[in-house]
Amino acid sequence: MALRHYTLDFKLSAAVDSSSTVPELLSIFHEQQMTETVHETNGHGYLGTFVGKNGWLAILRVPSHGLVTVDLQCYEEEDVAQVDNLLNALESKLKVILDGNITRIKRLPALIRGAEVDRYWPTTDGRLVEYDMDQLVYEEDSAFQNIKILHSQQYGNALILDNDLNLAESDLAYTLAIMGSGRENYTGKEVLILGGGDGGILFEMAKQKPKMVTMLDIDQKVIDACKKYMRGTCGNILDNLEGDCYQILVEDCVPVLKKYVQEGKTFDYVINDLTAIPISMEPEEDSTWEFLRLILDLSIKVLHPSGKYLTQGNAENMTESLHLYEEQLGKLSCPVGFSKEVVCVPSYMEQWVFYSVWKK
Amino acid sequence: MALRHYTLDFKLSAAVDSSSTVPELLSIFHEQQMTETVHETNGHGYLGTFVGKNGWLAILRVPSHGLVTVDLQCYEEEDVAQVDNLLNALESKLKVILDGNITRIKRLPALIRGAEVDRYWPTTDGRLVEYDMDQLVYEEDSAFQNIKILHSQQYGNALILDNDLNLAESDLAYTLAIMGSGRENYTGKEVLILGGGDGGILFEMAKQKPKMVTMLDIDQKVIDACKKYMRGTCGNILDNLEGDCYQILVEDCVPVLKKYVQEGKTFDYVINDLTAIPISMEPEEDSTWEFLRLILDLSIKVLHPSGKYLTQGNAENMTESLHLYEEQLGKLSCPVGFSKEVVCVPSYMEQWVFYSVWKK
Numbered sequence: 001m002a003l004r005h006y007t008l009d010f011k012l013s014a015a016v017d018s019s020s021t022v023p024e025l026l027s028i029f030h031e032q033q034m035t036e037t038v039h040e041t042n043g044h045g046y047l048g049t050f051v052g053k054n055g056w057l058a059i060l061r062v063p064s065h066g067l068v069t070v071d072l073q074c075y076e077e078e079d080v081a082q083v084d085n086l087l088n089a090l091e092s093k094l095k096v097i098l099d100g101n102i103t104r105i106k107r108l109p110a111l112i113r114g115a116e117v118d119r120y121w122p123t124t125d126g127r128l129v130e131y132d133m134d135q136l137v138y139e140e141d142s143a144f145q146n147i148k149i150l151h152s153q154q155y156g157n158a159l160i161l162d163n164d165l166n167l168a169e170s171d172l173a174y175t176l177a178i179m180g181s182g183r184e185n186y187t188g189k190e191v192l193i194l195g196g197g198d199g200g201i202l203f204e205m206a207k208q209k210p211k212m213v214t215m216l217d218i219d220q221k222v223i224d225a226c227k228k229y230m231r232g233t234c235g236n237i238l239d240n241l242e243g244d245c246y247q248i249l250v251e252d253c254v255p256v257l258k259k260y261v262q263e264g265k266t267f268d269y270v271i272n273d274l275t276a277i278p279i280s281m282e283p284e285e286d287s288t289w290e291f292l293r294l295i296l297d298l299s300i301k302v303l304h305p306s307g308k309y310l311t312q313g314n315a316e317n318m319t320e321s322l323h324l325y326e327e328q329l330g331k332l333s334c335p336v337g338f339s340k341e342v343v344c345v346p347s348y349m350e351q352w353v354f355y356s357v358w359k360k
Numbered sequence: 361m362a363l364r365h366y367t368l369d370f371k372l373s374a375a376v377d378s379s380s381t382v383p384e385l386l387s388i389f390h391e392q393q394m395t396e397t398v399h400e401t402n403g404h405g406y407l408g409t410f411v412g413k414n415g416w417l418a419i420l421r422v423p424s425h426g427l428v429t430v431d432l433q434c435y436e437e438e439d440v441a442q443v444d445n446l447l448n449a450l451e452s453k454l455k456v457i458l459d460g461n462i463t464r465i466k467r468l469p470a471l472i473r474g475a476e477v478d479r480y481w482p483t484t485d486g487r488l489v490e491y492d493m494d495q496l497v498y499e500e501d502s503a504f505q506n507i508k509i510l511h512s513q514q515y516g517n518a519l520i521l522d523n524d525l526n527l528a529e530s531d532l533a534y535t536l537a538i539m540g541s542g543r544e545n546y547t548g549k550e551v552l553i554l555g556g557g558d559g560g561i562l563f564e565m566a567k568q569k570p571k572m573v574t575m576l577d578i579d580q581k582v583i584d585a586c587k588k589y590m591r592g593t594c595g596n597i598l599d600n601l602e603g604d605c606y607q608i609l610v611e612d613c614v615p616v617l618k619k620y621v622q623e624g625k626t627f628d629y630v631i632n633d634l635t636a637i638p639i640s641m642e643p644e645e646d647s648t649w650e651f652l653r654l655i656l657d658l659s660i661k662v663l664h665p666s667g668k669y670l671t672q673g674n675a676e677n678m679t680e681s682l683h684l685y686e687e688q689l690g691k692l693s694c695p696v697g698f699s700k701e702v703v704c705v706p707s708y709m710e711q712w713v714f715y716s717v718w719k720k
Binding site for chain 2: 045109119120127128130153154173316346
């Protein structure tokens with residue numbers, strides 16, 4: 001049973017005395033048979049908790065500075081209308097009491113805590129966002145990560161790896177952006193995809209008749225889940241691990257890349273679609289950045305001199321991480337140039353940066 | 361001074377007894393000199409509040425069903441590291457106590473309540489989303505509405521009318537979508553824009569050399585604010601109320617539309633970019649839907665037989681509202697056909713529906 005947590009806040013232009021506000025509100029709580037406890041706050045104003053039937057809890061705070069806050073928690077969904085009435089009554093009364101002193105009234109949508117389907121997937125820059133997920137379609141722990149597929153009303157099914165939203169069926173914009181936003185022509189080309197287990201890149205690329213696309217993804221379970229539940233992204237491309245113009249190798253990309261380097265094999269395009277947090281089994285990965293540079297270095301080594309390395313970067317707001325990434329590009333075994341582009345990926349709820357890298 | 365509100369929730373696979381969990385946690389609160397009050401919940405499990413120095417408040421709930429919740433409130437930003445330590449200690453201890461019984465651990469980004477710059481602008485379908493707004497650039501009450509322009513790191517400046525986010529500088533996708541996503545050619549055409557005070561449509565359309573664009577916006581203050589602070593959207597087009605190929609009339613669109621109908625004036629395109637909540641001064645507006653149909657009817661009347669009426673609809677998730685809107689389209693004085701398209705507008709954080717309507 002989930003906990004519904006409501007908030008109602010009045011931001012004031014001047015401080016108020018709790019003795020002029022609290023007494024007038026008490027009758028509203030009493031009507032709900034809620035019992036007041038007044039807490040000692042050592043100079044931080046009035047703090048009262050009110051406990052009622054059915055596990056209801058309200059908190060009223062009137063600190064010495066100008067912010068009156070109300071919290072209300074209830075467990076039963078049947079209580080929603082009654083909670084609304086209580087909050088309406090408090091809001092109306094506070095509007096009268098605080099008239100002329102109100103800068104902002106804020107009553108947020110309730111936080112639903114402990115729900116069957118989790119709807120809160122914070123952005124990369126740490127903001128709280130509520131999604132419209134309504135169903136857990138699939139969940140399994142593979143040898144490498146926790147895999148979830150959740151259904152969203154507006155985004156379709158969404159792939160979540162280790163609690164990080166990777167891609168939803170609505171996110172063709174991501175796939176097109178990591179393929180170079182229409183500036184690249186894959187017809188007749190040799191392409192290497194690192195990761196990409198959702199099949200989106202492979203599916204879109206196959207339409208362009210490349211010579212051969214090799215996709216290296218470590219996790220068969222991700223591929224199997226996407227084949228079944230992310231067909232808005234991968235179409236039928238994952239139904240077979242190989243086709244006329246592609247092969248999918250279910251392998252850790254690091255040793256394969258090393259083998260390609262040794263063999264002197266090169267590609268016209270290397271597309272890095274690995275998850276942000278590395279899951280390679282190779283020992284070199286002392287840190288995320290070192291792993292990232294290892295992949296970058298190996299990728300650049302297998303890149304044809306006139307080829308391109310394409311990858312997603314990070315959220316546009318992660319300026320420090322983006323800066324560090326661009327620093328890494330300057331430390332590769334071969335000098336490279338790069339360009340970047342900001343794209344709106346529907347399910348991400350934040351602007352995302354994509355990179356194109358080439359050998360100088 | 362804002363209130364920072366933290367939550368930490370453990371969803372369990374089986375119920376736990378509070379007597380086996382709570383005592384082990386008490387020392388963590390005591391270390392912070394927080395004083396426990398145990399509340400009578402009439403069978404809804406353990407509910408304890410802990411009040412500490414500096415106005416800290418913690419709530420621990422261990423109800424009989426399987427959900428342990430912790431709330432923590434503090435006022436001082438300097439307390440953040442200490443609060444993190446407290447939550448870390450609780451999380452670690454609870455992981456040990458509840459080992460084998462944990463379905464999900466959720467620790468959300470803190471709600472910042474009563475901050476100088478408000479970052480919570482819920483979606484149309486009522487979801488809680490936190491934006492990255494960092495500055496109130498402009499605020500004024502016009503005769504018609506409250507106008508705010510807030511700066512966002514990733515979206516640029518954002519226009520907010522009566523607390524409804526209208527458009528940000530990042531949202532060229534909105535402007536292009538309401539212009540028909542590149543399917544329409546405005547060169548040499550007569551166009552009427554209803555609303556559009558941010559200047560985005562006018563700016564993009566002028567590039568196509570239309571014969572004459574007439575824009576009707578009721579609120580000079582919106583135009584003035586956008587001219588100054590939304591130049592990423594309107595460029596220099598609002599610097600003059602008329603140009604070679606356009607005129608801006610600062611008027612209520614309803615009487616002007618009626619005058620056009622009487623005069624028999626027609627347009628190749630009518631683009632309705634009015635705010636979702638109507639602010640016309642005309643008496644007909646008994647309800648939002650009636651106002652909406654009035655505008656639609658008048659618009660269709662001034663539309664050339666081969667013309668197009670283009671407008672934004674609603675959030676994709678507002679299926680009932682979209683359905684009602686489409687019903688209105690069937691009730692016009694002249695039969696119409698329509699198509700719709702879903703577009704991702706960066707700052708909206710929800711998928712948005714746009715309509716094209718034509719006379720049958």
